[in-house]
Amino acid sequence: xxxxxxGSGARALPAASSAPKPAPAPTPEALERAAREDAELMTRxxxxxxxxFELILARHRRGVFNFCFKMLGDKAAAEDALQEVFLRVxxxxxxxxxxxxxxxxxxxxxxxxxxxxxxKASHRKTTSLDHALNEGEEDALPLGDRVPDEExxxxxxGAESNRMRVVISNAIAALPAEQREVFVMREHAGMPFxxxxxxxxxxxxxxxxxxxxxxxxxxxxxxxxxITKEGST
Amino acid sequence: MSERDDSRLVEYLYGELPEDEVRAIxxxxxxxEDARELAALLSVVREGDPGLDPxxxxxAKIMAEARQVAEAAPKSAWRRWLTTPVLGGLLAATxxxxxxxxxxxxxxxxxxxxLAPTPASxxxxxxxxxxxxxxxxPMAEAADQADQAAPVEAAKLEEERVGAAADRSARAEMxxxxxxxxxxxxxxxxxxxxxxxxxxxTDKDSAFGGDGLGSxxxxxxxSGRAAGAKAGKMERQTAASGAETEKSxxxxxxxxxSKKATSGDDDRLVGGLAQARREExxxxxxxxxxxEASPPKKPAPDPNPAEPPAEAAPPRxxxxxxxxxxxxxxxxxxxxxxATPAPPVTSLxxxxxxxxxxxxxxxxxxxxxxxxxxxDVRRVxxxxxxxxxxxxxxxxxxxxxxxxxxxxxxAALSNTPGGARxxxxxxxxxxxxxxxEAALNAARQAxxxxxxxxxxxxxxxxAARAKP
Numbered sequence: 043x044x045x046x047x048x049g050s051g052a053r054a055l056p057a058a059s060s061a062p063k064p065a066p067a068p069t070p071e072a073l074e075r076a077a078r079e080d081a082e083l084m085t086r087x088x089x090x091x092x093x094x095f096e097l098i099l100a101r102h103r104r105g106v107f108n109f110c111f112k113m114l115g116d117k118a119a120a121e122d123a124l125q126e127v128f129l130r131v132x133x134x135x136x137x138x139x140x141x142x143x144x145x146x147x148x149x150x151x152x153x154x155x156x157x158x159x160x161x162k163a164s165h166r167k168t169t170s171l172d173h174a175l176n177e178g179e180e181d182a183l184p185l186g187d188r189v190p191d192e193e194x195x196x197x198x199x200g201a202e203s204n205r206m207r208v209v210i211s212n213a214i215a216a217l218p219a220e221q222r223e224v225f226v227m228r229e230h231a232g233m234p235f236x237x238x239x240x241x242x243x244x245x246x247x248x249x250x251x252x253x254x255x256x257x258x259x260x261x262x263x264x265x266x267x268x269i270t271k272e273g274s275t
Numbered sequence: 276m277s278e279r280d281d282s283r284l285v286e287y288l289y290g291e292l293p294e295d296e297v298r299a300i301x302x303x304x305x306x307x308e309d310a311r312e313l314a315a316l317l318s319v320v321r322e323g324d325p326g327l328d329p330x331x332x333x334x335a336k337i338m339a340e341a342r343q344v345a346e347a348a349p350k351s352a353w354r355r356w357l358t359t360p361v362l363g364g365l366l367a368a369t370x371x372x373x374x375x376x377x378x379x380x381x382x383x384x385x386x387x388x389x390l391a392p393t394p395a396s397x398x399x400x401x402x403x404x405x406x407x408x409x410x411x412x413p414m415a416e417a418a419d420q421a422d423q424a425a426p427v428e429a430a431k432l433e434e435e436r437v438g439a440a441a442d443r444s445a446r447a448e449m450x451x452x453x454x455x456x457x458x459x460x461x462x463x464x465x466x467x468x469x470x471x472x473x474x475x476x477t478d479k480d481s482a483f484g485g486d487g488l489g490s491x492x493x494x495x496x497x498s499g500r501a502a503g504a505k506a507g508k509m510e511r512q513t514a515a516s517g518a519e520t521e522k523s524x525x526x527x528x529x530x531x532x533s534k535k536a537t538s539g540d541d542d543r544l545v546g547g548l549a550q551a552r553r554e555e556x557x558x559x560x561x562x563x564x565x566x567e568a569s570p571p572k573k574p575a576p577d578p579n580p581a582e583p584p585a586e587a588a589p590p591r592x593x594x595x596x597x598x599x600x601x602x603x604x605x606x607x608x609x610x611x612x613x614a615t616p617a618p619p620v621t622s623l624x625x626x627x628x629x630x631x632x633x634x635x636x637x638x639x640x641x642x643x644x645x646x647x648x649x650x651d652v653r654r655v656x657x658x659x660x661x662x663x664x665x666x667x668x669x670x671x672x673x674x675x676x677x678x679x680x681x682x683x684x685x686a687a688l689s690n691t692p693g694g695a696r697x698x699x700x701x702x703x704x705x706x707x708x709x710x711x712e713a714a715l716n717a718a719r720q721a722x723x724x725x726x727x728x729x730x731x732x733x734x735x736x737x738a739a740r741a742k743p
Contacts, residue, residue, distance in 0.1 A: 087341070090348035095341040099334060107329035117327070124329050128337040132344050206323040214324065228289075229317075230326050235285075247282045254281035257288075257313050260320060269319065 073234055076101075080144035088135055095135075099128060102145070105231035106152050112226040113156040114163075115215050123159060127152045145233060149241045153223060160219075206269070213263035221256035224249050280306075288313055658687040658697065669704075678704055685720070695725035695734070702737045714741040 068076075080101070086094035106127055111120035130151050138147060214222060223242065227233045235253070239246040286292040287300050287310055300306045661684035668677035681701040688694035702717030718738035722731050 087345060088348060090345045092338070092342040092345035095345070096334075096338060099337060099341075103329055103334070104326065108326040111327060121330060121333055125333050125336055129340050132337065132341045135344060136348075203323075206319075210320050210323040214320075229321065235289075235291075247279070250282040250285040253285045257285075257316060261312060261316050264316065264319065 068232060068234075077143050077145065081140050084135065084138055084144050085140060088138070095132065098131075098144070102148055103128070105233075106148060108230040109149065109152055109223075109226050110156055112214055112230065113153075113219070113223060114159055119159060119163075123152065123155050127155055130155070143237060143240070145231075146237050146240045149227060149231065149233065149237075153241055209264065209267040209269065210260075213260050213267070216263060217256050217259050221252045221259065224252045225256040225260075228253060284310060284313070288317065654687045655693070658684040658693065661687065662697070674704065674708060678708070685717075690724055692725040692727060692730070695721040695723075695727070695730050698724065699730060699734055699737065702734070702741065706737065706741050711741045711743055 080098065083094040083098050087098065103124065107120055107124045110123035110127070111117060114120055114123060127148065131148055134151075138144070214225065217225060220242070224238055227238045227241065228235070233241075235246050235249050239249045242249060283292060283296060283300065284306065287297060292300070300310060661680045665677040665680035665684065668674070668680060678701065681697060681704060685694050685697040685701055688697060698717045698721035702714040702721060705711075705714035705717060715738055718734045718741055722734035722738070725731065
């Protein structure tokens with residue numbers, strides 16, 4: 043039974059109008075202003091203003107945390123990674139040059155940390171099906187419960203939201219790492235493709251292509267999970 | 276689908292595609308359908324997975340580290356001064372102390388030098404300094420001040436003294452230098468003073484027991500050329516009852532002093548042989564006395580505190596004293612300077628008359644300056660500056676300005692014997708410049724400001740020449 047044949051068992055994607063509504067993207071001016079503010083805050087911190095770094099942390103902690111969480115797949119590891127990344131930022135602040143974009147710099151550190159952490163974890167850790175993927179979430183389900191069954195996500199609306207989240211999280215986690223990092227940096231950190239390309243170290247068109255493949259993979263995963271554009275679960 | 280198409284589709288989804296390409300995508304049904312599905316997918320993903328907020332407690336450690344780094348960050352200068360007032364205060368106090376010390380040193384030096392050419396002290400003291408037995412009292416007063424400075428440098432100077440105590444052979448050379456000085460004295464009719472000096476020399480030998488020469492560096496002491504200078508110093512030290520404050524100064528100019536000591540021109544022994552050597556050097560270039568005038572600021576130790584040194588700060592061989600006391604210039608006028616570029620002092624020296632008594636005043640001037648008021652010292656220093664300027668101007672044939680400088684010097688020492696000498700020189704300059712009336716006035720001033728017979732005679736002679 044193909045996902046397309048699931049019929050009513052699939053949740054419908056939002057019905058698109060004649061022309062799809064493009065995802066809201068920050069304007070270039072807003073991005074430039076944000077980068078300028080970041081640079082100003084970092085300069086103040088380098089001169090001894092600890093309050094400036096508090097603002098930097100407030101601006102980027104969520105994006106970095108989600109990036110690490112999606113990359114590592116473990117909340118505790120993401121928390122450790124968040125701390126480690128910002129501690130590195132603090133300790134390396136004196137080496138930061140104003141010409142470098144702060145966002146790019148921070149996510150480069152975060153990406154390197156995640157790569158190292160994954161490399162270390164790959165040698166000693168295996169995930170059980172009873173292990174909750176989203177640790178720390180009260181409603182986190184064991185991994186075995188998150189695998190969509192043949193009937194797709196159940197009709198219970200309250201549980202549907204959780205199941206939807208699980209499906210999406212699983213779909214993202216199942217992405218190849220190079221597509222996942224691009225997707226997360228774009229969707230959760232709101233970074234422009236140009237900056238993502240700088241972090242990843244590939245051309246911008248390659249980043250966009252990876253994003254395209256990531257979306258295709260997600261669509262396929264959701265389709266397999268019974269989520270279709272035509273109907274609800 | 277090519278990478279280019281992927282890029283366009285993604286740009287379309289995120290609203291980064293140019294308007295014309297947006298229309299191109301929307302015109303293509305396949306692309307449009309694809310874009311619709313992906314846009315819907317993104318909406319579902321954003322809705323279903325909005326992301327997590329990290330726990331707040333994570334920030335504590337990060338911010339603690341950030342504060343630590345921020346505190347270690349270099350602060351601006353004014354912030355450092357504000358946040359470290361103690362350090363700032365210490366630095367300010369150090370700077371102020373240095374400033375005061377340097378100022379004192381700078382003020383002290385011209386004061387000593389200025390005393391040599393400007394007879395600002397009372398004529399009675401000048402006469403007393405000429406008298407063989409009258410030297411001790413003013414010098415002893417000045418020596419009291421030297422006693423205060425002596426302990427400060429005692430350790431350092433003691434070390435020097437011990438290090439040089441082994442130079443016994445040098446003492447023999449100094450004896451010979453002393454003999455040479457003795458010969459020089461014989462050429463002058465100063466037998467009573469010579470006898471007094473010999474007596475002091477004997478006292479000195481017994482007082483220092485061979486160590487009195489020890490403060491001199493070995494190399495200098497061993498130098499044969501230094502023998503005469505050392506002998507002169509020893510004699511002065513004897514007269515001063517052990518004061519050694521000028522020892523290092525004497526050492527620095529030992530070679531030249533040796534020559535001077537044996538030149539045979541010494542006719543003034545009162546106040547120490549160093550004074551006599553300065554007089555002998557008056558005919559030489561200024562370079563030699565200049566070395567004497569800038570001795571190292573190394574106070575001599577007090578080898579025998581029980582025996583008060585008679586010379587607190589022994590008269591520094593003044594740079595300009597010999598020049599001012601030099602023989603007068605030829606009647607042709609002071610403009611005629613030496614053929615070779617000579618120091619300004621020499622030019623003025625030719626302008627002045629022989630003023631041998633002035634040389635004898637140096638010692639007493641020094642002593643008086645040490646105990647005199649700051650105002651006198653300042654006046655003397657001002658006069659000295661003006662005299663030096665006048666000398667330089669005369670060398671440069673700028674006689675108008677030289678005249679003004681002498682006028683200012685005279686004003687600084689008005690109604691004093693020193694002022695009388697300056698007035699006399701000013702009168703000579705004026706007379707050489709055909710300003711007879713002004714020269715006459717200057718000569719009268721010179722005669723009225725001093726009781727020195729020599730100056731008065733010269734002033735009278737100048738007045739006679741200046742009379743129309």
